[in-house]
Amino acid sequence: MYRSNTCGELRLADIEKEVTLAGWVSKIRKMGGMTFLDLRDRYGITQLSFNQELDQDLCDQANKLGREWVIQITGTVKERSSKNPHIPTGDIEIIVSTLTVLNASKTPPFTIETDTDGGDELRMKYRYLDLRRNVVRQNLELRHKMAFETRRYLDERGFLEVETPVLIGSTPEGARDFIVPSRMNPGEFYALPQSPQLFKQLLMVSGFDRYFQIVKCFRDEDLRADRQPEFTQIDCEMSFVNQEDVLQTFEGLTKHLFRSIKNIEIPDFPRITYADAMRLYGSDKPDTRFKMTLTEIKDLTPGREFGVFDSAEYVGAICAKGCASYTRKQLDELTDFVKRPQIGAKGLIYLRYNEDGSLKSSVDKFYTEEDLKKWAERCNAQPGDLILILGGETEKTQKQLCELRLEMGTRLGLRDKNNYKCLWVTDFPLLEKDEELNRFFAKHHPFTSPKPEDIPLLDSDPGAVRANAYDMVINGVEIGGGSIRIHDSGLQKKMFSVLGFTEERAQEQFGFLMNAFQYGAPPHGGIAFGLDRFVSVFAGLDSIRDCIAFPKNNAGRDMMIDAPSRVEQEQLDELGIILSQKKLP
Amino acid sequence: MYRSNTCGELRLADIEKEVTLAGWVSKIRKMGGMTFLDLRDRYGITQLSFNQELDQDLCDQANKLGREWVIQITGTVKERSSKNPHIPTGDIEIIVSTLTVLNASKTPPFTIETDTDGGDELRMKYRYLDLRRNVVRQNLELRHKMAFETRRYLDERGFLEVETPVLIGSTPEGARDFIVPSRMNPGEFYALPQSPQLFKQLLMVSGFDRYFQIVKCFRDEDLRADRQPEFTQIDCEMSFVNQEDVLQTFEGLTKHLFRSIKNIEIPDFPRITYADAMRLYGSDKPDTRFKMTLTEIKDLTPGREFGVFDSAEYVGAICAKGCASYTRKQLDELTDFVKRPQIGAKGLIYLRYNEDGSLKSSVDKFYTEEDLKKWAERCNAQPGDLILILGGETEKTQKQLCELRLEMGTRLGLRDKNNYKCLWVTDFPLLEKDEELNRFFAKHHPFTSPKPEDIPLLDSDPGAVRANAYDMVINGVEIGGGSIRIHDSGLQKKMFSVLGFTEERAQEQFGFLMNAFQYGAPPHGGIAFGLDRFVSVFAGLDSIRDCIAFPKNNAGRDMMIDAPSRVEQEQLDELGIILSQKKLP
The missing domain is CATH 2.40.50.140 (Nucleic acid-binding proteins)
Structure with a gap:
């Protein structure tokens, strides 16, 4: 010892x-x-x-x-x-x-303390030293606990963890697959799974009834701060359930995690439809730690020769409590904020509801005090409040207002990381139209079931069909999402046809699932959580990288082991693959 | 509902x-x-x-x-x-x-019953129906329970489950890697891990102290009945431990699994050195459900003009209780058995110790009754026993006797699947010589520490160096294996030099580990269990395939989803790889 x-x-x-x-x-x-x-x-x-x-x-x-x-x-x-x-x-x-x-030890390249002097690159290269820092280790301890408590909760409720394969077949639909050349089957490739979606549905066909898996998934996408080429899902599926059963079960899981790990009792999750979320928050993952919801005022704006609003499909406002005293400089900052390319508004209209009850706006030359009063009333504004207004194409403007709302929430300190607000967003649209390609794509995935009452719309107005699909959102982060699946092979065929698949293409890509559905598929549905994001929210992290032991950088490189790397010619020969000279740097 | x-x-x-x-x-x-x-x-x-x-x-x-x-x-x-x-x-x-x-359901291609009429191929193609069979589902339920109880046991003892990356770098040492072309880094490849060995050692350097992970690993090998291209390990590592600490901890895990899942109390595991295991059982994974150990009788055989034994390096015997009455036909069967190409003996000598005390052998014309008496005494034979004898090169002959012993054990019904005999095999050789290449390879892996007292032999007699390495064996199946690792970068360098690595090569392949070891590596060691095999032993299965939800066949194919498969040209172009025409079928 x-x-x-x-x-x-x-x-x-x-x-x-x-x-x-x-x-x-x-x-x-x-x-x-x-x-x-x-x-x-x-x-x-x-x-x-x-x-x-x-x-x-x-x-x-x-x-x-x-x-x-x-x-x-x-x-x-x-x-x-x-x-x-x-x-x-x-x-x-x-x-x-x-x-x-x-x-013995050489002198480390940075200090092993909470506030280290190591820059991001140095810390990633010496990740084994970075991991000695309490803050980093605690994130991984939290991750262990969350995974363990998830398993305990699901095990107690009869869920079986079943491992699905990592070497599967490639599906051109969706994000780009990582592929793996097969030596034993020259010219053929495995793909790494983007999710075990098909396998978990097959397990339901097999009668497994309640399945889960905490599992690595892979997407060959260009990376952003909160994306990694490999990520971990808590993947779940249940048979003989409707949407309510799924929501209850996984709301329970989330409450269990908050209770057992953070000693926080979370009340029953509010639910909001996708349509309401967009209308009130301009987002399908609203941060409900604060209100400041969007108010539409388009109907209060016409007839005053203000072209911006007159030509706008939508005019919406948010009301920032107690901000009437914002200075010119602060208002300019907000204008600059909404004009950033990633937000893309053309400008920002403000309306101050001063403490003395007077109203002052940036469109005073177009609108009377009477007009502005109506806006303020619609927004439930009080003296001392600041109303911020954007106009334009509906969805775009709502999203811009969402960003502005989050920015104001941050400025007003309304987004406390230790204040947890969970909710369900339901009734997502089944389909999403790609205007350029003029075709519909599945918003969730092609196996998501439409609401029965909307099925007739599949032919007449596909874009209006609502799905039995739901997302769990915590503090403005989408933690998980799922749906009730189609279990009827007739309806599944219909869905593929709406998505523009020929019958051969559908057969080629999903044939084994559609075949399986002909042998007695039960009604089923499920959900998948992003474990990395879930842990990040629990830990109050800005990036999922901080809860991953050995993350990759934005170029998909592991800086510590220096992967990916060249392989020996012999290995390529065995696989029967040649590197294209065009692509080599 | x-x-x-x-x-x-x-x-x-x-x-x-x-x-x-x-x-x-x-x-x-x-x-x-x-x-x-x-x-x-x-x-x-x-x-x-x-x-x-x-x-x-x-x-x-x-x-x-x-x-x-x-x-x-x-x-x-x-x-x-x-x-x-x-x-x-x-x-x-x-x-x-x-x-x-x-x-509704189409008529299934085979009956969903314990004894199904579906052949192996049909069952694999319709695996989702095969999984409806109780026997198959029960194996997966067992697998879930074993994984869950493993996690519970390790969590209670302060082990943290840490996820290590699946997309790592390729190492030419060891079995063949599956590789994954990187789109963002053209000409470079990730590799899928054969085990998280390096990462778990880095976690020890990071101070994680007690790590585990139930994790998929990958090997691109030609497949046999008990091999799959992807398999699951229970991977564990501890710091500040010696061999005894590791054995106690994981003997405890195994006892816990038997107790919690099968309600069986397993006594403390016997331990046997590698040398003794080879001497007594002709195997480093002896089946100790029955005795019938090997007895060397070479010294009792010379001087009687029997060329086979005279020229043999080793003559060994096993004693089959109560088999003296074996017929000519039965003895011929055993002779045929040992002459099979995969066993490779030239012939089989028998000695009957008849119930009446008389002795009768197939070498009566060379040996006197007095000689044979001595053999029987050495073997502790009793009247009624049958002694079976092989001679030749030591290790080869011991292995042949091992196979014969297992065959006799099976024939005598001594290998009851519900009788569990666990043991530790210790003191493995550190190195193994490839006579053809005339170089040493690491028997376990290059990070295994030699026994301190054997370190001087690294220069003088590398083949004699014993390692701090151990295997857990249950009923003749190697369930897990591990070692105390080298934590001293000087000794690690020495080890690489014995293995014939140039300094550059070692640096290139394991540089990040050797660098890490210069920043304060603690003494550490661990073990990895093959979960598939572990479950198979618990379930009494002949093949690991039966405890895997979606296994691949011997050609590495998933018959159900028909993977691997061709991918679209566009995908290959993006990756900058071309298929070699030579290799295509």
């Missing part, structure tokens, strides 16, 4: 005990004839004490140690004269009697 | 209750004016009863149903007149009042 205790567990009750500890040298301080050393492991920090007068040799040894050396010591637990209230072991220290160096 | 109860839960206590069930039609029997129908779901089977006299229409509906149709019924629970003691719901039946067809 290398140790009798960890560096995080000794307390006053252990005084006078003889102990053996092992860990990393975190700090060394010399004071007079004393040397104090912080010994660190995953569990905490314990102070070691060396007294020159008691043992000169040992003290000399301690003085020769460097940061991040790995040592083992034995000694006696003593009460500290000056206690450290910031750490759980702060009441005690170890008077060391023997010291063994288990491994 | 589609159901108030499952098909497995109703009992006499539920009599007169109004229930709703949903499931698959498993059997239909007509008797007089009655129709009986077995309704099946994952949880069991419930008998439904329809009476022509009570409701002709409903009975007609029931008679039109087919096998594997999905239906929903409501009805009243009644006591059965003729009970079925073979199923838990056998005391009751449902008098059906309403029947809804949820989905």
